[in-house]
Amino acid sequence: DTEVTQTPKHLVMGMTNKKSLKCEQHMGHRAMYWYKQKAKKPPELMFVYSYEKLSINESVPSRFSPECPNSSLLNLHLHALQPEDSALYLCASSQDGGPADTQYFGPGTRLTVL
Amino acid sequence: AQSVSQHNHHVILSEAASLELGCNYSYGGTVNLFWYVQYPGQHLQLLLKYFSGDPLVKGIKGFEAEFIKSKFSFNLRKPSVQWSDTAEYFCAVGPPDSWGKLQFGAGTQVVVTP
Numbered sequence: 641d642t643e644v645t646q647t648p649k650h651l652v653m654g655m656t657n658k659k660s661l662k663c664e665q666h667m668g669h670r671a672m673y674w675y676k677q678k679a680k681k682p683p684e685l686m687f688v689y690s691y692e693k694l695s696i697n698e699s700v701p702s703r704f705s706p707e708c709p710n711s712s713l714l715n716l717h718l719h720a721l722q723p724e725d726s727a728l729y730l731c732a733s734s735q736d737g738g739p740a741d742t743q744y745f746g747p748g749t750r751l752t753v754l
Numbered sequence: 755a756q757s758v759s760q761h762n763h764h765v766i767l768s769e770a771a772s773l774e775l776g777c778n779y780s781y782g783g784t785v786n787l788f789w790y791v792q793y794p795g796q797h798l799q800l801l802l803k804y805f806s807g808d809p810l811v812k813g814i815k816g817f818e819a820e821f822i823k824s825k826f827s828f829n830l831r832k833p834s835v836q837w838s839d840t841a842e843y844f845c846a847v848g849p850p851d852s853w854g855k856l857q858f859g860a861g862t863q864v865v866v867t868p
Contacts, residue, residue, distance in 0.1 A: 644797075671854060682844055682858035683798070696854050730798065739848040740786045740805040743856060745798040 644746035663714040663731030671737030675730040760859035777845030786848035
């Protein structure tokens with residue numbers, strides 16, 4: 641099983657809402673990632689968790705809050721977002737975050753902030 | 755600044771034509787190199803990768819790439835494309851000592867006409 645699942649597929653939220661994105665993998669991977677992808681652009685790394693610890697935060701605004709409850713799950717909590725945060729949010733996982741790791745991507749959550 | 759460059763943003767070609775997509779990077783030292791593909795409506799997936807050994811790497815669906823260290827390049831090739839190869843192609847680099855970080859190129863939109 642090389643699948644990374646993400647829920648929900650689509651999310652529309654207002655600027656005052658609080659919502660969460662969820663990601664799950666059952667490949668035994670110990671590194672998990674959040675990326676943001678705008679239309680016609682490459683994915684931009686937001687966060688990396690390695691062995692359930694936050695190892696990289698690419699200077700992401702605090703209105704995005706990641707959480708890794710266990711080695712299979714990754715959440716992204718959203719609060720007070722701005723319209724420019726509308727994008728496709730991708731989750732990925734890999735063996736342990738090593739530089740030669742293959743990252744396996746989920747289908748993404750398409751987020752629209754009104 | 756360190757970067758990953760893809761030379762073409764859009765490529766249109768007919769079925770059975772040959773495809774070559776350029777990718778150059780500016781990192782020194784040992785790098786790990788990837789090509790990912792995003793088919794319409796599907797998630798990002800790995801086509802092939804290079805981290806050591808034979809600089810000619812074969813991937814899925816008949817794709818191959820050649821690492822030329824002296825030119826800091828990792829170009830993707832396919833001798834004869836099919837309509838189903840229509841997709842966005844991303845070159846990515848795992849810089850030296852960069853646990854968890856993938857730097858993506860801007861992407862190349864490839865359209866194969868019947």
